[in-house]
Each structure stands twice: as C-alpha cells, then as structure tokens.
Amino acid sequence: MASHRALLFDGPGLPLEIRQRPTPPVGPNQVLIRIQACGVNPVDWKTADLGWCVTQWPATMGCDGAGVIVAVGSDVTRVRVGDRVFMNGWMDNPDTCTFQEYALMEDSMVGKIPDFMPIQEASGISMASFTAFVGLFHETGAEVPLPPNARAHVPEDSFLNYNHMDTGASENYQWPPDLSKFGWCITVLGGSSSVGQFMIQYARIAGFRKILTTASPSNHAYLRTLGATHCFDRTATASDIAAIASPTTFQASAVGTNQPQSTEYTPLVFDAIGSTQTATMGVDILSCLTPVPMSRILVSPSVEDIPTVVEDVDYRGIYALVGALWDLSLPYFIGMEEWLAAGEIVPNRIQVVGTVEQAHEALAMSRRGVSGVKLVMTMP
Template identity: 35%
Template sequence: MSFPTSTKAALLQEPFAKHTISHRSLSALKPGEIGIKITATAVNPVDWKIRDHNTFLPSYPAVLGSDAAGTITAVGPNVSGFKEGDRVFFQGIIGTYDSSTFQQYCKMPAELVSKTPDNITDQQAAGIGLATMAVVTAFYHSTGHGLIPPWEREGEKAGQGKAIVILGGASSVGQYAIQLARLSGFQRIITNASLTNHEFLHSLGAHVVLDRSQSDAASFTSALGGVPLMFVFDAISAKSTQVLGVQIIQESKSEGSELVTVYVVRPEAIDADAIALGQSKEPKVDIKQILGIGSAPDLRYLSEPMAKALTEWTASGLFVPNRPLVVPGGLGAVEEALALNKQGVSGQKVVFCPWE
C-alpha cells in the first residue's frame, strides 16, 4: 500500500457551486503525517454553511468535509504508533484540501488521529471527530469554560456537585456534550430533545431530558433540583437557543454562570438580542462562542490527548458514537447528503462512503 499522487474528489469549482466529481493532485507525505483511504465521511452543518457564505476556502477548486474514518495506506517519516492497515478516525482540516474529507484519500498529522476499535464501524467512527472537538473546546479551553479535561488528573471531578444544561441534546454535538459532561463528573446533566430521543439520551448520561417543544427557562430551573448551575452549553447556536440559554441562567439566578455556544458560519454569529438580554438584569450573563478546530496551534494541547482518549473510550464503550444515517451513492451522494443535513435530522449523523 502507498499514498497516491492524486485522488478522486467532490470539488467545488467556484464559489456557491454544486459539486462535481473529478481528480485532484495530492502532495507527498511530510514528516509526522499519515496517508488515509477514506471509507466514510460525515456531513456537518459547517460544510454547507461554508459554501453558502463562501468562507474558509482559500482557493478553488475547493474540497469540503472535515470528519471521516478510513484505513492508513502509508506512514510518513517520524511517525510512531501507527502502521499501514490501521483503521482510524479524525477531524479533517478545513481549508487544507489535502486534509479535507469529501474525497477518497487524504493525509493527516498522525497526532490528531484516533484508532478505530473493532466494536464500531467506520460509518459510526466518521462522525466523532469534529463534533467532539467542538465540545472539548467549549468545556476545557479558555475560550470556553476552561475545565480540567477528563484525561487529566482530577478531570473526572471537574463537574462534581454542579449541574450543566445542554441545549440540543439529540444533535451530534449535544450527544457528545452529554457524554463529556458525564466523564467530567457533573452531578446533574439536563438537556432537551424530542420525545423519541429521550431514552437514548438518558443512556448517554443525561439525568433529565425535557421535551424540546415545551422546555422554557422555568422548566430548566425546576430541573436543576437545587444543584448549582455551572454553565449552559448551547449545541445549536440559533437565536432562540442563545436567548433561552441566557434566560435559564437569569431565571435560576446562577451568579457567575455563562452561556457557551458553538461557532456558526453566519454574519451575526452571536445574537444581538441574546447579548442585550444578558446585560439587561442581574445576574449578568456573558456569552462565549468557541471554534473547535483541533489542528489550530492553540488547541493542539487538547486535540492531541483527546485523540488518544477517544481511542480508549470508544473501545471500552465509555463514549458512544452518533447513530449514522448513511446516504448511498459514494462521492456522487454529496449533494443529497448536504441537503439532508441542511434539512435537519434528529438523533443521527449523515454519512456517505466515498468508495461506493
């Protein structure tokens, strides 16, 4: 096995265009890199938002996709712990087309790659990297809440005696947030979702799951059960969820709490009404927005140990991947997969397999 000099890929030939299937060249492996045959790639909202807003793409033709699983076909110099034939999963690198995932081959820094255990499929593994890194940034980085991560000493006690509210528990990000909150030792994990997803979210570690259609600030406050609220994590980052997050903190009178939300690609990423509401009365609520790109230099101290931890957690069953919704058709399914994700799916991760 070796790393090819070109690969079949789904390409954006120009801004806002539909994908076309063609070949593109690949550069040789550098020290510390591995070559990967991509067997499954997940679709995330960031993919269609990047195209809709023409951002994060330095040149055209462009390759989208930053969430995948596959098999190592080549190992570059100065790489240890990996060999040809290993199954792996990873968060790709937005804007670095040789490390993007809507194609049949890519290359990645080995330190950002997790090994896929035998107890999960590549379709399951493909949806772990990006969404988990978003939560890791929100929970453990200084731009988020800055907790000690659970792979470090005392990290499993970071949430001891405290509650966390996770808005959008059935989303991909929400599911991983529930599990990382459990691994961080939170006494009370409260989320909301449609009724069909309640049992599943309880199995991931949520203590209270409210009906999404009926959950208001008062309902969340009641669900705290007297346990102090540390912070609210908004896995959706819509106007309505940002406002609700602020309302929950103010309704529960949680001094020192804050709303942490994921970055969304749109002109007004943090809603102006949510900001104004947060400063309108006591307790004042700060809104922090995070961008979880694991390859960023200031996040490598989290993303590298996270990659190792995910290998162990998924193998032991401590960390459960999203349930995949596989769209057939190989690279030709990319537009259908993007449309399905944009339309919205409940409790599942849209995935397609580039080699079909």
C-alpha cells in the first residue's frame, strides 16, 4: 500500500481533513497496525489548536489507539500478524499517530488485547494508564507490582531495578512493597478522570491501604469498585481530606496493625487533572499534614500549573511518553496485558463519539471536559 487515509491539518487552528498520507515501510523491530479505534485525549485538541509537538506539516495526531497487526518486521517475535493490540503513539512522529488508517510502532510499544475485550474499550488504555504508571512508580519510588513475565523484561539499567533494593537485581524485588513511608495512603484528585481511574487501580494493586479520591458523587460507587476506599465530593475542603489522609487516623482503623506507626512518612497526592485548581488543592492538603522530617510529594501531569512553592512540598511533573521512557515501555505493555487478562485492571468506560470524520466534534467535547468516560472514535 502506497498511502492511506489520515486526519490531517496544515497548521494550528486550521481545518481538520481526511486526506492521504504515505504508508511507512516496516523496519526490523516494528509492526504496522490497521487502526480500528482511537481514544481522544486533551493533548489532541491542544495539538490541533496550538501545534503542540508537531515536527512537520501537514500533521496528524492521536496518542491512543487499537487495531490489528497487518505486517511485522524481520526481528519481531513477541507479536504476529492478526494480533489485536493497543498502542501509544506520540505527536512528534506522525507515523505512530492513531488518527489514521495505519500506524507504525516499535514491537515493544504494543500490548495484546484479551479476547473478551472489545477493541473500542482497549483503544483508550495506553496514554492514561501509562501516565498513571509513570506518576506512581517512576516519580515516587513506590515498588512496581509487575507480574513475573513483565518483570523478566525489565532492562538491567532500568530504574525499576533499584526501588527499595541494594543489589539492583529484579529478582530481589521486595514484595509486598514497603509503603509505610507514604503512611500506606495516597490521595488521587480527579479520580473519575481517565488517568485517575488507572491511578486508583495501580494503588490498589501496589498495596496502598487507604486510597482517597475526589470526584462527582455520581461516580463514587464506581470508583469504589476500582479500589477507592474514601470518596469525597469535589467541593470537599483540604482539611476534610487531610483528616482522613493522616496516618494517625489510619493507625486507629488499620486491620491487623498492632504496632505503633512511625510519624516519619511522606504524604502523597496525585493530581490526575493537572489544573491550577487541583494543584492548589493538592498543596493545601499536603500543607495540612506535618510529616517529620520527610518532604511531601505532589505529582501532577502539568508542572506549568503548580502554584507558589510551599516549604517541604516536592513537585514532580510527569513526562509520560513511551517513546521517551524506553526502559518502561515493554515491562508496562506486558504487565498491562496480564493485568487486563486477569481482570486486575479494567479500561475506562467509553463513549463512542463517531468515526474519525467526526474528529472536530470529539475534540470539542474533550475541550469542554467529560466525566467518568473516555471518548473514542472508530476508523471506518
């Protein structure tokens, strides 16, 4: 095939059109995927409006996608033609973008979809779940609960081999992980967002005993099924949340905890929204807590929205692109394959907007904001 259909635009703010673009050749370690569905993320409308990360015009977009492998490179052994996979493209390499008929990916950057899962559900997994994965395990040092098969693919020089260990050998992972340094507690602001839902599930799998989250009351029951232990309305005050996040409260309510809890812990807040409002709330919650002598951690997808620096609050922004974090991509995708197949992690609930021809409408909906669902388009 010499070319294929793609959603293209010629500059920031210019019309989005379905046109032809060249189909790239498949390299030795690459796979060509026939995209069947693609997830919509805020970065997509920001790319359309502002030209974020665009390296050449005309440009396409799309980070989330799922489809069927139609060609594999000569050195590819993990996947094969006909496999249904989900993937994570990145904007500065248009061949990998998902708002087009075919996308080219490294074989380490795709995950196989369980047979029981509709491909539309799988199309919204990668970006939000990888952002949460990086935010919790890369930025905080919390132990990664990778399944054994995924752990075997961790490169020797990966940061994954050094959490809580002296030897640097992946087989020496401490399990269950020691989360006492966080008071066994994490607060997720925006739990019903795509990123927030995956963060709650990772926190549950990792072993956090108290998982606090903020969301609209209509989403509370669902978030509890994912693992949230305490749900707050978005109007809750920082002091209300901090009262539950305190390890003193946890010590009194923890099941099977008979030993005194150390007061030396690191309060941990994850801002799944990345706005000035939620970042400020995160700082306010942390400011209500008084760890001695360790600092407090606020993880956010958007460091630009971090408010004025507060003493002892450690701000950590997330740069969650699989193309930039090679040591994470294969362990993440293999781990996610196993978690999905076992039902340990479930995708976001989805809302199918239409086909890629309706991208303008889908981007407008994302720009306005949605709650509790992932917007998805199909590729006819």
